Amino acid sequence: MPAFALVDCNNFFVSCERAFRPDLENRPVIVLSNNDGCVISRSEEAKSLGVGMGVPFFEIRPLVAEHKIVFISANHELYVDMSRRVANVLTRHAPVVENYSIDESFLTFPDDDGLYERARAARAEIRKWTGLPVSIGLAPTKALAKLGSDKAKKNGGVLSLLDAALRERILDETPVTDIWGIAKRSALRLAPHGIRTAGEFMRARDSLILSVLGIGGLRLAHELRGTSCLNLVAAPPERQSITVSRSFGAPVHSLAALQSALAVFAARAAERARRHGLRAGEVNVHLGRREGDRQLYDGDSIRVPPTCDTPSLIKTAKALAEKIYVEGRAYKKAGIVLSGLERADVSQAEFFDDGQTERSQRLSGAVDRINASIGSGALRYGGETASKGWGSRCETQSPCWTTRWEDLKAVRAAM
DNA sequence: TCTGGGGTCCTAGGACCC
DNA sequence: TCTGGGGTCCTAGGACCC
Numbered sequence: 476m477p478a479f480a481l482v483d484c485n486n487f488f489v490s491c492e493r494a495f496r497p498d499l500e501n502r503p504v505i506v507l508s509n510n511d512g513c514v515i516s517r518s519e520e521a522k523s524l525g526v527g528m529g530v531p532f533f534e535i536r537p538l539v540a541e542h543k544i545v546f547i548s549a550n551h552e553l554y555v556d557m558s559r560r561v562a563n564v565l566t567r568h569a570p571v572v573e574n575y576s577i578d579e580s581f582l583t584f585p586d587d588d589g590l591y592e593r594a595r596a597a598r599a600e601i602r603k604w605t606g607l608p609v610s611i612g613l614a615p616t617k618a619l620a621k622l623g624s625d626k627a628k629k630n631g632g633v634l635s636l637l638d639a640a641l642r643e644r645i646l647d648e649t650p651v652t653d654i655w656g657i658a659k660r661s662a663l664r665l666a667p668h669g670i671r672t673a674g675e676f677m678r679a680r681d682s683l684i685l686s687v688l689g690i691g692g693l694r695l696a697h698e699l700r701g702t703s704c705l706n707l708v709a710a711p712p713e714r715q716s717i718t719v720s721r722s723f724g725a726p727v728h729s730l731a732a733l734q735s736a737l738a739v740f741a742a743r744a745a746e747r748a749r750r751h752g753l754r755a756g757e758v759n760v761h762l763g764r765r766e767g768d769r770q771l772y773d774g775d776s777i778r779v780p781p782t783c784d785t786p787s788l789i790k791t792a793k794a795l796a797e798k799i800y801v802e803g804r805a806y807k808k809a810g811i812v813l814s815g816l817e818r819a820d821v822s823q824a825e826f827f828d829d830g831q832t833e834r835s836q837r838l839s840g841a842v843d844r845i846n847a848s849i850g851s852g853a854l855r856y857g858g859e860t861a862s863k864g865w866g867s868r869c870e871t872q873s874p875c876w877t878t879r880w881e882d883l884k885a886v887r888a889a890m
Numbered sequence: 891t892c893t894g895g896g897g898t899c900c901t902a903g904g905a906c907c908c
Numbered sequence: 909t910c911t912g913g914g915g916t917c918c919t920a921g922g923a924c925c926c
Contacts, residue, residue, distance in 0.1 A: 487908095508912035515908095515912070531911040549912085576908045576915095658906055689918065691906090718914055765911085810913085 478587040478613060478637060479703075480594055481620040482565060482601075484558075485608045485628060487578035488516035491557045492547055494606035495876045495884060503544040507532055510722050511548055548872040556877045560605045568597040579624075581617060587637050594633045613637055617705045618698035621655040622646075622673070639701065646699060647674035656695050661688055673699060713816065714751065719744045720761075720810020727806045733762060734793045740811045741792040745785040746843055748813060754781035756815030758788065760795035763808035773799045781817055784835045785842070788813075 484490060488506040493499045503520035507513065513529050524542050526535055532546070539546060558577045565572050569582035584590060594611045601609050612623020614636040626645065627634035636642045652662045654673050662671075664687050670676050676684070677699040685693050694704040719740040727733055737760060748755055761774030775795055782788065792811050874882035 510910090510912075512910080513912055529912085533910040536910090551913095578908075656906065660905060691918065715916070716914090720913065722912065768911095770911095808912095 476587055476615060477703075478584050478590055478615060479617050479620040480569070480582040480584070480590070481575075481612045481617070481624040482561075482580045482582065482597070483610050483612075483624040484561060484578040485610055486516055486518055487558075487607075488549060488554055489518045489521075490607050491554050492550075492873055493518075494557070495873070499545060503542055504547065505539075505544055506547050506549050508549060510724055511546075512722060515549060546871065550873045550875065552875045552878050553873060556875075557605060557607065560877075561601055561607060561609070564601050564604055565597065568593065568600070581620065587613070590637070591633060591635050594635075598632055608632070610634075614642075615701050616698040616703040618655050618695055619701070622649065622653070625653065642701070643674060643677075646677055647672055649673040651676050654695065654699070656691065657688075661692070664688070713818070714753070715814065715816065717744050717747050717751075717753075717755070717813040717816070718810060719747070720763075720808065720812075722763075722808040723806070726764075727809075728804070730797060730800045730802075733800060733806060733809055734796050736809050737792040737796050737811060738789045740809070741788040742785050744811050744813050745783055745788045745839070748783040748816070749819075749839060749843060752819050753816045754783045754819045755779070755788070755813035756781045756817060757813070758791045758795065759812040759814065760792050760799065761810055761812070762796070762799060762804075762806045763810075764804055764806050773801060773804075775799050776812075778815070781815075781819075783819060783839070785839055786835070 489499075489504045492504065492506065499518075501520065502518070503524055503526075504518040505514050505521050505526060506516040508515045511532050513531055514526055514535070515529070517526050517528065521544055524538065524544065526538065526544070535544075538544065554577060558574075562572065562574050562580060565580055565582065569584060571583045573581040573583075575581050590613050594613060598609055598611055601607060609632070610624045610627040611633045612620045612625070612627055613634070614620040614623050619636050619642065622645070623634045623636040636645065649672060650662075651657055651665060651671055651673055652659065654676065657665075657676075665671075665676065668679070668683060668687065670679055677696055679696065681693060681696070684696050688695075697704050721736070721740070723736070727736070744755075757776055757778050759774060759776040761772045763770055763772050765771070775798055777791065777795060779787075779791055788811075796809075874884075876882055876884050
């Protein structure tokens with residue numbers, strides 16, 4: 476029978492930091508989001524002190540001080556590179572690998588022969604080559620493999636749910652919110668029907684599930700029963716959108732500052748589009764502010780002739796900003812979303828091409844290459860001025876141990 | 891007076907994920 | 909005072925068409 480494995484890096488961001496800082500082992504450690512705003516990764520020690528996922532940092536400052544919790548500002552350059560290293564090891568262990576997120580991969584196998592031993596071997600090899608601890612779940616469907624990897628964290632690292640009887644027992648003691656794809660809202664709608672555990676959900680009538688949660692919920696129920704509905708996506712589908720957005724270190728009031736931030740975001744977004752060989756047919760710009768508990772957005776979109784050209788996207792972003800900007804508002808956040816993406820190489824012929832396109836593509840390509848070799852942001856377009864009045868706060872960030880020569884770790888060996 | 895039925899496309903918002 | 913960033917999918921409702 477075909478089988479799936481989910482490989483999940485434990486406390487990924489914290490583990491990446493620990494890989495280069497052994498002194499952080501056995502201590503409570505957390506990693507903070509942009510602006511040191513929220514907690515986005517926690518070591519087991521930090522979890523047991525009661526630090527929740529996603530809680531605002533300022534709320535737990537006293538707890539941090541009391542227990543000497545180590546806090547680190549996120550270093551995504553490092554995490555992306557570590558993720559790539561894990562993926563490299565995995566390709567040696569399975570015929571098909573889907574890199575589902577920065578810290579999770581689905582593997583698929585034609586049959587489940589000796590799968591448990593193979594999973595243990597993969598886990599040991601990842602530890603050896605990257606220093607990262609992973610948990611692996613084995614099962615006949617993706618949703619079950621995911622559940623398996625969660626349970627594996629407290630079960631020696633590898634858990635097989637290939638056996639139906641064991642599966643049912645575990646589902647019966649699992650709250651329905653622990654299922655991948657079911658969160659608070661859905662749980663609230665299921666509760667009146669007496670569905671609180673994953674087991675109860677799995678055994679519920681199809682018609683009931685369909686009416687309460689829709690087609691996605693029904694697929695999930697089938698997955699839990701052992702019928703695979705979510706296929707492995709080896710070649711990731713074309714992405715639907717590209718977003719670059721940031722919260723500001725302090726509220727921003729002026730249009731000029733918002734435009735300078737958006738110019739930088741537009742340049743990043745354009746660069747990403749080019750890296751994926753895509754052009755955007757629609758640009759959205761939004762400005763976020765806070766009113767009490769609520770996040771409010773002023774935003775607007777515009778269709779454009781498909782492009783991945785930095786200057787033209789900067790121009791569009793600035794124009795949109797001007798259109799939606801309201802004087803006197805304290806903006807906390809801004810972003811740009813590129814959508815209507817199409818492959819750059821199969822674009823329709825450009826009827827109105829005035830010869831600028833090719834020149835501008837060559838220029839963009841050169842800028843990308845220079846930035847890739849020297850460091851992101853080394854070369855900028857006009858309008859992409861350095862952050863003035865909208866920069867991020869970031870107290871403590873680790874060096875880019877694996878991606879920058881100047882950050883390479885020095886090791887001294889005593890003979 | 892009587893006001894169909896089926897379809898598509900688009901958009902905004904909800905819900906969820908990591 | 910201080911609350912991330914980047915995504916996906918689904919649904920409902922409106923506009924429009926024949």
